[in-house]
Amino acid sequence: MGSAREAEIAALRQFLADPDNLGVLVTGEAGVGKSAFARACLGQSTDNHPVYFRGEQSAKNIPYGYLGFMLARVPPKALDDPMCVIQGIAAAIREDAGGKPVYLVLDNVQFMDEMSTAVILHLVASGTVRLIVLATDASLVPPDLLYFLDTGQLVQLDLDPFTLQQTKTILHGTLGHYVGSGAAAVLYSLSRGNSRVLSALTSEQQRTGNLVLRGETWVLKEMPTFGGNVEDLFKATWARADEATREVIEVLALARRLPLDVAMDMFGAAELSWMEDDGLINIEGATQQWVALRDHYVADIVRRWVPAARSRELHARIVRELKPDMSAMNVDDLLAHAAWTQDCGAALEPDTALAAARLAVQLYNPQFALRTAANIPRLDPLWVAGQEVKAAGHLLLSDANSAVRELRDVSSWQLDALRPAEYVGYIVALCDALMPGSGGTVEVLAVLQAARARMAAWRTGADPRLLEELERGAHRLEIVEFEVAVFLGDYAAIAARLEEIYRSDSTDVEYRLSAGSLLAEAWALTGRELDAIALIGEVSSLIGTLDCPPFRRDRLGRREFLCRFFLGRWEECVRMLAGAMSGPAAKLQYRGGQAELFKGLAWAYAGRANEALEPLLGAVAQLELRSGNDHLYLAYAVTAYAYAQLGDRPRVLQYLARMGTCTGPYSWLARSLAENCALMARLWTGDPNAAATLIRSAQVDIARGLVVSAGIALMGASVAGSEEVERLIEETANRRQGTLADIGTLFVAGNRAKDPRPFLKAADLAQSLRLDSAEAKFTAHAVELARQRGDRATVRAAQHRLDTLQAILPMRPVVHTDGSLALTGREREIGLLAGGGASNKDIALALDVSIRTVEGHLYQIFAKLNVKTRGELVGRL
Numbered sequence: 001m002g003s004a005r006e007a008e009i010a011a012l013r014q015f016l017a018d019p020d021n022l023g024v025l026v027t028g029e030a031g032v033g034k035s036a037f038a039r040a041c042l043g044q045s046t047d048n049h050p051v052y053f054r055g056e057q058s059a060k061n062i063p064y065g066y067l068g069f070m071l072a073r074v075p076p077k078a079l080d081d082p083m084c085v086i087q088g089i090a091a092a093i094r095e096d097a098g099g100k101p102v103y104l105v106l107d108n109v110q111f112m113d114e115m116s117t118a119v120i121l122h123l124v125a126s127g128t129v130r131l132i133v134l135a136t137d138a139s140l141v142p143p144d145l146l147y148f149l150d151t152g153q154l155v156q157l158d159l160d161p162f163t164l165q166q167t168k169t170i171l172h173g174t175l176g177h178y179v180g181s182g183a184a185a186v187l188y189s190l191s192r193g194n195s196r197v198l199s200a201l202t203s204e205q206q207r208t209g210n211l212v213l214r215g216e217t218w219v220l221k222e223m224p225t226f227g228g229n230v231e232d233l234f235k236a237t238w239a240r241a242d243e244a245t246r247e248v249i250e251v252l253a254l255a256r257r258l259p260l261d262v263a264m265d266m267f268g269a270a271e272l273s274w275m276e277d278d279g280l281i282n283i284e285g286a287t288q289q290w291v292a293l294r295d296h297y298v299a300d301i302v303r304r305w306v307p308a309a310r311s312r313e314l315h316a317r318i319v320r321e322l323k324p325d326m327s328a329m330n331v332d333d334l335l336a337h338a339a340w341t342q343d344c345g346a347a348l349e350p351d352t353a354l355a356a357a358r359l360a361v362q363l364y365n366p367q368f369a370l371r372t373a374a375n376i377p378r379l380d381p382l383w384v385a386g387q388e389v390k391a392a393g394h395l396l397l398s399d400a401n402s403a404v405r406e407l408r409d410v411s412s413w414q415l416d417a418l419r420p421a422e423y424v425g426y427i428v429a430l431c432d433a434l435m436p437g438s439g440g441t442v443e444v445l446a447v448l449q450a451a452r453a454r455m456a457a458w459r460t461g462a463d464p465r466l467l468e469e470l471e472r473g474a475h476r477l478e479i480v481e482f483e484v485a486v487f488l489g490d491y492a493a494i495a496a497r498l499e500e501i502y503r504s505d506s507t508d509v510e511y512r513l514s515a516g517s518l519l520a521e522a523w524a525l526t527g528r529e530l531d532a533i534a535l536i537g538e539v540s541s542l543i544g545t546l547d548c549p550p551f552r553r554d555r556l557g558r559r560e561f562l563c564r565f566f567l568g569r570w571e572e573c574v575r576m577l578a579g580a581m582s583g584p585a586a587k588l589q590y591r592g593g594q595a596e597l598f599k600g601l602a603w604a605y606a607g608r609a610n611e612a613l614e615p616l617l618g619a620v621a622q623l624e625l626r627s628g629n630d631h632l633y634l635a636y637a638v639t640a641y642a643y644a645q646l647g648d649r650p651r652v653l654q655y656l657a658r659m660g661t662c663t664g665p666y667s668w669l670a671r672s673l674a675e676n677c678a679l680m681a682r683l684w685t686g687d688p689n690a691a692a693t694l695i696r697s698a699q700v701d702i703a704r705g706l707v708v709s710a711g712i713a714l715m716g717a718s719v720a721g722s723e724e725v726e727r728l729i730e731e732t733a734n735r736r737q738g739t740l741a742d743i744g745t746l747f748v749a750g751n752r753a754k755d756p757r758p759f760l761k762a763a764d765l766a767q768s769l770r771l772d773s774a775e776a777k778f779t780a781h782a783v784e785l786a787r788q789r790g791d792r793a794t795v796r797a798a799q800h801r802l803d804t805l806q807a808i809l810p811m812r813p814v815v816h817t818d819g820s821l822a823l824t825g826r827e828r829e830i831g832l833l834a835g836g837g838a839s840n841k842d843i844a845l846a847l848d849v850s851i852r853t854v855e856g857h858l859y860q861i862f863a864k865l866n867v868k869t870r871g872e873l874v875g876r877l
Helices: 001-014 034-042 067-073 082-097 114-125 143-151 164-175 181-191 195-208 228-240 243-255 262-265 270-277 296-305 308-322 330-344 349-364 364-373 382-397 400-408 412-416 421-434 440-459 464-487 490-502 509-526 529-543 550-565 570-580 585-605 611-627 627-647 651-659 668-684 690-703 706-715 723-734 737-752 756-766 774-791 793-806 825-833 840-847 851-865
Strands: 024-026 047-054 102-107 129-135 154-159 211-213 218-222 283-284 290-293
Touching: 001 034, 001 154, 001 164, 034 047, 034 129, 034 195, 034 651, 047 067, 067 082, 082 102, 082 114, 102 690, 114 129, 114 143, 114 218, 129 143, 129 756, 143 154, 143 421, 154 611, 164 181, 164 195, 181 195, 181 611, 195 211, 195 228, 218 550, 218 611, 228 296, 243 262, 243 270, 243 290, 243 296, 243 308, 243 627, 262 270, 262 290, 262 308, 270 283, 270 308, 290 296, 290 706, 308 330, 330 349, 330 364, 349 364, 364 382, 382 400, 382 412, 382 421, 400 421, 412 490, 421 440, 421 464, 440 464, 440 737, 464 509, 464 668, 464 851, 490 509, 490 793, 509 550, 509 706, 529 550, 529 756, 550 585, 585 611, 585 627, 611 627, 627 668, 651 668, 668 690, 668 706, 690 706, 706 723, 706 737, 723 737, 737 756, 737 774, 756 774, 756 793, 774 793, 825 840, 825 851, 840 851
Parallel strands: 024 129, 024 154, 047 102, 102 129
Antiparallel strands: 211 218, 283 290
């Protein structure tokens, strides 16, 4: 609690530090954590003496009932004299406090009786105590205490429910390890920032084994349900409710919400008014008012409590009252109706089932989608569409084989009965399911060929009214074929056709925008990075005006990330992903691992290994539970790369070994990024063949027109140093756009002329992108060349710049030298320890320096001695 409410705690303590202030009124909804906040504010300090009072409704009309245990400290013969009671309680408090400042923490003040109020007012007036008053609303505070709020002697502090970031902070403090973005978002969403619900829900998920620690990260195996610990929060309310109140709770739990006029007809205005005053229900809406349970978790609990027969009875009653019309339902109403209908065993109409299942897929609820689509009978005309939804649900669960089985379960006669647009929709769904499978693109191309033959047959003698539908169907199939080319990395082969489509005047807007999105990715890899970033912005603005399904927007977001990533704009990538990781909880449960992976990728490519590891370890933990091969394969590789930057050879080998357990097939992009990361990790841990392999992969990419990926590999391999590498770097730089291309040109110029100035300009450009490791690499080159030239001024300036970077850089071999540069005394000392097998942490403890300092010195040692591993230090010092 304390770490999540630091700002509020600091504000309250500052106010209480003023002796002229009497205290603070803390308000916030039930469960927001007011009591825990008060304890956090008073802390564990022995410099104050807190006294806690909590009112109960049963004691409201008992004189001094609010003071409870303190009344027992008053001599029995003095209880009939109010002044004696006041003096007795004051004396007891002073005795317990032993001269320390006294704080009365007053909770549930709406149940404070008049005599207790009088005692507290006397204690305040005498200067004996100061107050921390806790209430859900200021209107519940007794008027005599509220007076101090009007005079300014009591200040009000409103506590809002926890934010997502505060929830992550609390979970980390409670669980002791990093909590994956998906798990944190789900727990936050289900608790809605309510600390009491969050605590109960978290402990329940641990108890049931749904919240598990994988490696160093907590993840959820499945979407949670509210179990016993959360039920306990509601049992007291349910126990004291009468039969009428329980019926309202049951109906609202099952229906989720009701129109106010319908609810009033069913239950009466008086009952609803009482329940609203008691905080059980909310009435919301402007033009159309609705009634719903205030605490969302109550609905989930009560739904499990209601017997099936009772649920069917209430369902039939509501259907009679509301006469549900699917065309008039919003998303929540439709999903609630479908869920209740299935839960109570009533029949769900196929069209309702299909609509609800499609919505469930869009909302990343695959289990509900699969369950709901199963209501469509095999012989119903909507069966094929239902199978497509089932396939989409399986793909959300990363189960491509099941997706293919669902689609293959469609018979030939059912396909023959489809219109062209429906048939193409089925083919697109089948290709999406086949692409990640073992048959991959070969099967997809065969399916496309058969589909085109059928479309051609349709076109022969077709009704003119079908021609536009057939044309749009052909467009969708062509886009799938482009996606096959992208999967294979054939970007250069399709770029011209994609541009032709995007620039055309076709009335099929979706066709044009799909082509434009793919074209941006193609340009980002074939040397038109600046054009790609401009294009993706153009496409994004146009798509923003259309009603596109979420998965299309997700694909566009992924391509925008790539466009920024290949331009070296990693900070923009991280900001993009920060927004992506604050989305719907269900989405992050199934896609949070991917978001953390790409965040870690951006950090790692920027040379920020320490920052990269937390999201990468979170990604690995989540993707091992739920992943397509592409993402887990890449996650292992990037994690190895990050550990290599930190000089942690055992972890590098561990994650490279895990990478070897993945089976594929992989898209070209995933394989390219993963293999580059793996080779860089091997290079920095001493593999003598890694640089040559990087160069060979770059040559293959250049031949295919993929000069951007080639340039990345070549700059990584440049520590090997050769005229051939320089020539290839120059070739790729001349065929690219943006700052990274300029850096490549300067790198080659500096190497050829043995001149430090181009390297310093390259360092400046790297600094503009905040690529610290690249900046250090080019600065180190400048230091070496300036020393060789005897240019002392440049040596001093460049060395100062390099020393400044040491504090933020992990260890990495960054420069090719002749090994003749002298070590400082401290560098020699650290080098001897490292060569002897000591870890960075051991060296830091032995020399009483920070681990960052050790990393910085090792960076210099490796550069000066032209070594790549600690083992090579032996005999060199």
